[in-house]
Amino acid sequence: KQEVTQIPAALSVPEGENLVLNCSFTDSAIYNLQWFRQDPGKGLTSLLLIQSSQREQTSGRLNASLDKSSGRSTLYIAASQPGDSATYLCAVSPRGNQFYFGTGTSLTVIP
Amino acid sequence: DTAVSQTPKYLVTQMGNDKSIKCEQNLGHDTMYWYKQDSKKFLKIMFSYNNKELIINETVPNRFSPKSPDKAHLNLHINSLELGDSAVYFCASSQGLALYNEQFFGPGTRLTVL
Numbered sequence: 001k002q003e004v005t006q007i008p009a010a011l012s013v014p015e016g017e018n019l020v021l022n023c024s025f026t027d028s029a030i031y032n033l034q035w036f037r038q039d040p041g042k043g044l045t046s047l048l049l050i051q052s053s054q055r056e057q058t059s060g061r062l063n064a065s066l067d068k069s070s071g072r073s074t075l076y077i078a079a080s081q082p083g084d085s086a087t088y089l090c091a092v093s094p095r096g097n098q099f100y101f102g103t104g105t106s107l108t109v110i111p
Numbered sequence: 112d113t114a115v116s117q118t119p120k121y122l123v124t125q126m127g128n129d130k131s132i133k134c135e136q137n138l139g140h141d142t143m144y145w146y147k148q149d150s151k152k153f154l155k156i157m158f159s160y161n162n163k164e165l166i167i168n169e170t171v172p173n174r175f176s177p178k179s180p181d182k183a184h185l186n187l188h189i190n191s192l193e194l195g196d197s198a199v200y201f202c203a204s205s206q207g208l209a210l211y212n213e214q215f216f217g218p219g220t221r222l223t224v225l
Contacts, residue, residue: 034213043115043201044154044216089154099214101146101154 002027002094006102013080014110021075021105023090028068030092034099035064035075037086044089047075080109114138115217117202123223124192132187132220134202143185144214145177146201154201160185161207189222197224 003026013019023033032051036044048057048064050073056065063076073090087106091099115136124130136143145157159167163179174190189196202217 036216041219043218044203046213046215049213087152091154099156104152 002030002092002100004090004092004100004102006088006090006105008105009103010106010108012108012110015080015082017080017109018076018078019080019107021077021088021090021107023073023075023102025071025073025092025100027094028071030068030094033064033066033073033090033092035062035073036089036091038089038104039086047088077107080107082109082111085109115202115204115215117200117217117220119220120218121221121223123225125225126192126194128192129188129190130192130222131189132200132202132222134185134187134217136183136202136204136215136217138204138206138215140204140206140215141182142205142207143179143182144203144205145185145187146203146216148199148201148219150198158185158187192222192224194224197222 005024007022034049035047038044048059050057050066061078066073085108087104089101089104091101093099118133142161144159146154147157148154156169157171158177160179176188179185199219199221201219203214205212205214
């Protein structure tokens with residue numbers, strides 16, 4: 001069964017720092033991987049979707065990479081801002097009709 | 112305009128009651144999902160519907176019955192509510208299966224069973 005782990009569980013950085021969030025999964029047979037952010041009391045917002053054939057995706061200050069063979073993905077956030085504070089979740093899709101979610105990394109960017 | 116909407120946002124009820132949560136998406140997607148997020152913030156899929164047909168049911172008790180009257184709606188009915196049902200329930204949608212397409216999530220419904 002697919003298991004998705006995110007390390008660290010919580011991260012606190014000063015504003016302006018670049019940071020990396022990690023996501024690992026046990027079964028490399030995935031169709032895609034998606035990164036989300038969740039603000040307190042809110043739903044999930046999709047950040048980036050990486051297909052299994054892709055190595056990375058970029059959107060603004062965000063860059064996500066995928067290494068299927070090692071079962072890893074990273075989300076790189078450049079020049080962090082207080083507005084980036086949220087919980088970041090990764091999810092993998094071993095089949096086309098569902099996602100397995102990680103436990104999330106709670107990010108706090110200190111002004 | 113909200114792409115995926117859920118009602119109600121909060122639901123507090125007694126054990127043993129029956130309740131429903133509604134979900135609607137205006138994105139024109141043909142696949143919808145229900146997820147449960149427990150107190151540890153872990154998200155787990157419950158159901159997935161494609162073109163109103165159930166395509167996945169992840170060992171959810173049969174007290175939970177999804178109903179999809181059309182592609183834009185996927186409602187969740189829960190019978191005989193139990194304390195362990197307390198959680199945040201999220202509805203989501205995607206165009207086609209989530210092979211190549213992002214999932215879009217609703218704001219969630221916080222269910223508290225007393």
